[in-house]
Amino acid sequence: MSERRDVLIEKTVDYLKRRGLAGLSLRPLAAEIGTSARLLIFHFGSREGLIEAAMCEIRRRFQNSFKHHYAAAGRNANVIQSFWNWATHPSNLGYVRLMFEAQVLALQDPKHYARYLKSTSDGWVKVIETSLGPSKDSRAAATLCMAVVDGLMLEYMGTGDARRTGKALRLFQDIMAEHASRKGSKR
Amino acid sequence: MSERRDVLIEKTVDYLKRRGLAGLSLRPLAAEIGTSARLLIFHFGSREGLIEAAMCEIRRRFQNSFKHHYAAAGRNANVIQSFWNWATHPSNLGYVRLMFEAQVLALQDPKHYARYLKSTSDGWVKVIETSLGPSKDSRAAATLCMAVVDGLMLEYMGTGDARRTGKALRLFQDIMAEHASRKGSKR
DNA sequence: TCGCTCATGTAACGAGTGTTACATGAAACG
């Protein structure tokens, strides 16, 4: 609808990428994006409505951006490595940080934040599972892959040590490949 | 020092385990633990001081509790499985959740929260590294192990799916063992 | 008993919160 609304969402998302979600307050946000708390309430109904709209937009951007990146990498690209490359890119780190923040806030206040990530986990597991191909333990393997990326991203964002976390990811891919080939040669 | 202070810390930690750290505010906390905001400031100097004291106590409990659990498991116990068993125990989940919350909040406000986890990551990596024994890529392997546990804990806390996350952890241990034995047989 | 220290209660301060009532400007439509 209203393009003014869209502009506000746009700017709010950028603000969230910089400042995070935890202590969000209308007046500082409004001041920094050149509007007023009055208008934010007017266009989004409430603070809750604003956050919901912004998180939807963030998820949309997140998915679209990664989909593009993955598609550009070619048909037989490695999902995990693709995601890692995408997520560690400086321009995407803000989104990743926000997703983690929402995830962790949701742990303490499920009723409030649960909807922002309800099916997120299942979604990724399925994507990875189909990418890995069928096997007896593909669900566990997909869960493991997702956990590795999550854990390494957390470590990377916390320490900034790209070399060590990158090595760890490569090691994981190697031992997964070993594992797959051994299973394959058994038959 | 003052035992009253210790009692307040004790109760504050329990409160944080239930309510999380994000929106902590003195008056609700004080009301629930049977004191007043006035007294919290009196005993801890400021809200910051209270949080710092509580987080220290949480870290202390965390380390002590796990150290006991690990020691009780015997000399050749598996650190990763030990930690997983300990962390997924209902009475410890609150601590784990709090550590994750602090970690993620620190990502958005490093100057404020950095001290709570400064050396935490390095500490765990070293513990795991010595437990794995020396090898060429032991640092990367330790980083990977920690990431797996972190990622799976996040997934477990988010979904509550103990079976799937447990399977994923077992799978990881298997392929790590495979990897180790293959490396071993090479020499 | 006189102070002295520690612990606590009451009440307030100034600032910041989300939200709303009211007025107004502009623009669109009849």
Add this chain to the structure above:
DNA sequence: CGTTTCATGTAACACTCGTTACATGAGCGA
């Protein structure tokens, strides 16, 4: 032109926030 609708500004409301000033009580040594 008149009216209606949308967007916006100003100012306030009722509240919560961390923090503090002031008073008071309890225990204790001299």
